[in-house]
Amino acid sequence: MPDLDTLVEEAKKSELFTTPQLADDMRRFLDQHRPAALALAAEARERGIKTVFFTGSGGSWSAMYSGKYFADRFTTLTTDAQLSYELIWRNPQRLGPDSLVFAASYSGETEDTVAALRFAKEAGAWTVGLANKPDSTIATEADTAIAYESSALYAMPMAAVSLFALEWGRLEGNKEAEEVLAAFDALPDIIAKAFEDCREPSLEIARALLPAQELYCVAAGPLYGLAYKFALTVFMENIRTHGSVIESAEFRHGPAEMLERQHPTMVFLLGTDESREMTQRSIDVAEANGAQVVVYDVADYPGLHPLLAPFVMKVPLQWMVVHSALLRGILDLDDRVFMGRNVLSKGGARWP
Missing domain, CATH: 3.40.50.10490 (Glucose-6-phosphate isomerase like protein; domain 1)
Structure with missing residues (x-):
């Protein structure tokens, strides 16, 4: 290879x-x-x-x-x-x-x-x-x-x-x-800097996550949509592993109980908006109870408005996913097994 x-x-x-x-x-x-x-x-x-x-x-x-x-x-x-x-x-x-x-x-x-x-x-x-x-x-x-x-x-x-x-x-x-x-x-310049800065750190994260068979993505507020995207349409689609999304506050209402018997891999998106304190609480509980935790923190990107965080936080996440796919032997990032092959669509649609 x-x-x-x-x-x-x-x-x-x-x-x-x-x-x-x-x-x-x-x-x-x-x-x-x-x-x-x-x-x-x-x-x-x-x-x-x-x-x-x-x-x-x-x-x-x-x-x-x-x-x-x-x-x-x-x-x-x-x-x-x-x-x-x-x-x-x-x-x-x-x-x-x-x-x-x-x-x-x-x-x-x-x-x-x-x-x-x-x-x-x-x-x-x-x-x-x-x-x-x-x-x-x-x-x-x-x-x-x-x-x-x-x-x-x-x-x-x-x-x-x-x-x-x-x-x-x-x-x-x-x-x-x-x-x-x-x-x-300010977004274009912040995105450009993030692209250059995140390559190597994301590779190290991808290597650490290589044994993981399921990735939870946890976030709240303006970052919840991004967590949904990566958990359900990137982790599973691009890395071909199990994935699920959890809203930060909802972690306390059931999901946290898995920590009694499981040591999950959890990717947290930590915002600088009003949801930060709740997401940090969930991080603390997960770390204290044996979960493998990765945190992407909006505070690491100076000048980024808290509510525009999804535009930039996508960058380190995608770097991590690209490295993860390549390390797992998925070399064609555009190839799909079912999507776009008239397996999941009907009526002549060219995509599901």
């Missing part, structure tokens, strides 16, 4: 190892698409939109979580973040002409999200598609589309819905929302 440095350089060509280009992609997104995302908020207010649904599947849903987080925190909007098929199955009574539905899909062809988009349109909702390519089904069938043309399938749609929600809050007079909007300008 080639040496690890050679494998890493080859991995940088992977479509789904997005971190090497993330700083440049974020800078370009802010230049090209920030005005459209902000304008959406103003237009939605003019249209009398009362409810916003954020929909997606897998990693796209985890990006939509941030839209709801910011909308709930900074606006008086009624919002929901639903997995794509759940939107259809629940058939919300609020879904109608005075609602807006964000539908996020990197490929723009996700079976679940195409179905949710069409369902929302039939209900009379205003639909906004978030996809990589402008000629995808999601982008062409949505009433409005942001085609971000980047492999950053988590960060770009997350930026779109976060900017939308924050701008809505700003228009309602929320000063903190205005401060968070301004903090976006």
Whole structure:
């Protein structure tokens, strides 16, 4: 097998190892698409939109979580973040002409999200598609589309819905929302520095985690969506190991009891927002009772706004996952056994 440095350089060509280009992609997104995302908020207010649904599947849903987080925190909007098929199955009574539905899909062809988009349109909702390519089904069938043309399938749609929600809050007079909007300008440089600084430490973490067969990802607040993404759509998908997500406070309501007989491997995302104290409490209990604990601390990234932590914390996590995959003999980071092979999809969808 080639040496690890050679494998890493080859991995940088992977479509789904997005971190090497993330700083440049974020800078370009802010230049090209920030005005459209902000304008959406103003237009939605003019249209009398009362409810916003954020929909997606897998990693796209985890990006939509941030839209709801910011909308709930900074606006008086009624919002929901639903997995794509759940939107259809629940058939919300609020879904109608005075609602807006964000539908996020990197490929723009996700079976679940195409179905949710069409369902929302039939209900009379205003639909906004978030996809990589402008000629995808999601982008062409949505009433409005942001085609971000980047492999950053988590960060770009997350930026779109976060900017939308924050701008809505700003228009309602929320000063903190205005401060968070301004903090976006610092993201590209912080991401670039993190990419350079995290390579070697992440390799050491990957080596330490090599025996692990199950990885729990624990977080809260603005970082919960990122924990969901890595536990359920990265650890299992890219490392091919068991994975699960736990919200920091919920660790106390059942999961902690496993420590009596198990010594799990737990990856904690420690924010600098209001959830920090609770996450630290969970870390302390896990360490004191024999768990193998890895902590990614937002405090290690100066200048990063606490609420924008997911954009940067993705970087060390992805470095760790890339190293873990390579060390486990998974050399093609884009290859999948079931996904994209018409095993999990139906109706001609090119992706689950």
